[in-house]
Amino acid sequence: MNLCNIRTVKDIMARYGTDTKKGFGQNFLINPAIPEDIAEESYSYHTRENGMGESAVLEIGPGIGALTAQLCERYDKVVAVEIDKTLIPILGETLGEYSNVRVINEDFLKLDLKSFLKEEFNSTPVSVCANLPYYITTPIIMKLLEESRDEGRCMLTSLTVMVQKEVADRLCATEKDSEYGAITASLNYYGRVKKLFTVAPGNFLPAPSVTSAVIRIELYKESPYSVKDEKTLFEVISGAFAQRRKTMLNSLSSSLGFVSKERIGQIITELGFDINIRGERLSVADFCALADKIYEEKKK
Numbered sequence: 001m002n003l004c005n006i007r008t009v010k011d012i013m014a015r016y017g018t019d020t021k022k023g024f025g026q027n028f029l030i031n032p033a034i035p036e037d038i039a040e041e042s043y044s045y046h047t048r049e050n051g052m053g054e055s056a057v058l059e060i061g062p063g064i065g066a067l068t069a070q071l072c073e074r075y076d077k078v079v080a081v082e083i084d085k086t087l088i089p090i091l092g093e094t095l096g097e098y099s100n101v102r103v104i105n106e107d108f109l110k111l112d113l114k115s116f117l118k119e120e121f122n123s124t125p126v127s128v129c130a131n132l133p134y135y136i137t138t139p140i141i142m143k144l145l146e147e148s149r150d151e152g153r154c155m156l157t158s159l160t161v162m163v164q165k166e167v168a169d170r171l172c173a174t175e176k177d178s179e180y181g182a183i184t185a186s187l188n189y190y191g192r193v194k195k196l197f198t199v200a201p202g203n204f205l206p207a208p209s210v211t212s213a214v215i216r217i218e219l220y221k222e223s224p225y226s227v228k229d230e231k232t233l234f235e236v237i238s239g240a241f242a243q244r245r246k247t248m249l250n251s252l253s254s255s256l257g258f259v260s261k262e263r264i265g266q267i268i269t270e271l272g273f274d275i276n277i278r279g280e281r282l283s284v285a286d287f288c289a290l291a292d293k294i295y296e297e298k299k300k
Ligand code: SAM
Pocket: 024, 025, 026, 027, 028, 029, 060, 061, 062, 063, 064, 065, 066, 067, 068, 081, 082, 083, 084, 106, 107, 108, 109, 130, 131, 132, 133, 134, 136
């Protein structure tokens, strides 16, 4: 079955008495070359990093299975989490020929991810591959980054995901770009981001109003950045960007209740930064140095 044929998509959904739901961010791929390219980008990196042993992939939001089928062709094991219960019997039909897939009807954001990864995949290396629902792109990516570590080691190899182009630009920004923000700095702590290709609205049913882009977040097994307390690091990053038009000193002093403005100012200058510097000028390594000093204050 060609799962990227508009007629097929419409017919199968009508046959099961359902339709695409805007509320779940449903924009299904209708150009077969795209799920093939996304799956290939994911799998080639996965094997480059892990060799040709048993492979596994987690997909969030399989829809009617266009990308899932391509993942089933490549990976040994595919687990797909779909929130929309009306799509589950459809996936039973469209993926019927594959015995290496398991579809789970859950809200991905509500999963206990660490236990889920251990239960589903045990010690098999896992990658994530998805055409993400745009209304929750950032929470999904942050959950994958924050909750996939076990005793400091990341259980995931990479995230190959389609997002809005604008979000991709933000995630791929460096501290010289205007798009650089809290999510960029946090993400750089966990891995490297690569923009792979853009996808025009006409490749989806229904067509979204914006261009999309496929990115790959290549996760560090262990972060190359060392920090005394990760929680403080992320508090400092989000505090530094909380009020973007303010200097980092002002933004941090309104969000970190436990250190005085005067002490934050001293720390900024002790680290060799201009007192009027803004958060968007700091690399993740700079944030780690800042967080370590702020953590010392927290402990007092
Ligand atoms: N993978 C399909 C494709 O590329 O054609 C569909 C992608 S569509 C952009 C996003 C999918 O994510 C939809 O199937 C939607 O129902 C699902 N979804 C939305 N919110 C979700 C959530 N919280 N947990 C799991 N799946 C979700």
